[in-house]
Amino acid sequence: EREFMKMTCMLAALAGTALCTTAALAQPATFTDLGTLSYPANVPTIVTLNTGTEIQWIRFTIPAVNRTASQWLDMYVTGSTLLDGDTMIGLYSATGARIATDDDDGVAFLSGLSFGALTPTRPYGTGVAGNGRDGATLAAGTYWLSVGNFFCTFGTTNWNVVSDGVDTGTATLVFDLGIVANPTGTAAPAYVGPGFPTTLSVAVLPIGAP
Numbered sequence: 006e007r008e009f010m011k012m013t014c015m016l017a018a019l020a021g022t023a024l025c026t027t028a029a030l031a032q033p034a035t036f037t038d039l040g041t042l043s044y045p046a047n048v049p050t051i052v053t054l055n056t057g058t059e060i061q062w063i064r065f066t067i068p069a070v071n072r073t074a075s076q077w078l079d080m081y082v083t084g085s086t087l088l089d090g091d092t093m094i095g096l097y098s099a100t101g102a103r104i105a106t107d108d109d110d111g112v113a114f115l116s117g118l119s120f121g122a123l124t125p126t127r128p129y130g131t132g133v134a135g136n137g138r139d140g141a142t143l144a145a146g147t148y149w150l151s152v153g154n155f156f157c158t159f160g161t162t163n164w165n166v167v168s169d170g171v172d173t174g175t176a177t178l179v180f181d182l183g184i185v186a187n188p189t190g191t192a193a194p195a196y197v198g199p200g201f202p203t204t205l206s207v208a209v210l211p212i213g214a215p
Contacts, residue, residue, distance in 0.1 A: 036062035046182040057171035063150045070121045070143040075185035077121035079135035086174035091155040092116045099147040101164040105139040
């Protein structure tokens with residue numbers, strides 16, 4: 006029954022998208038600013054929804070994320086004190102353009118987004134592992150993440166996000182900016198003279214790198 010209700014809400018919201026996105030909104034005036042993230046970074050933050058319909062915003066700046074360079078950005082709601090524990094998140098550009106949204110890719114009814122590298126997958130509890138499913142790249146720059154109660158309607162422009170939720174409480178998020186480091190190694194002996202068969206012992210880090 007719960008999933009049927011959620012699907013009904015989603016269909017209704019999609020039908021009204023054109024109307025919702027016509028209203029011009031300014032950049033969010035109140036937000037949590039994470040500043041500039043650099044590889045590697047694992048940054049937790051907590052937002053508070055003081056009313057059921059409130060939308061909280063998180064602003065952050067990142068270097069480029071590229072699947073071909075084995076880089077990733079995963080954003081997950083890892084915990085919540087909301088009564089039904091049901092969140093929705095949306096990623097927007099510096100100009101307020103919608104990039105991606107999610108409902109339930111986190112643990113249970115919590116949310117998660119994943120960009121960049123397909124592998125190695127990044128486990129986040131019982132939620133969907135980080136696997137780049139929401140996009141292969143993100144350009145370097147500033148982004149905005151919205152957090153709200155289910156159900157949220159995400160406009161395509163102007164940071165236009167609204168929620169018809171009723172619960173109040175906190176949501177804990179993690180921003181995981183990662184990269185697979187190039188392997189480094191040491192060999193012994195360090196020098197081998199010509200014409201002398203020698204066995205080399207090589208230690209490679211990170212472990213498992215080719």
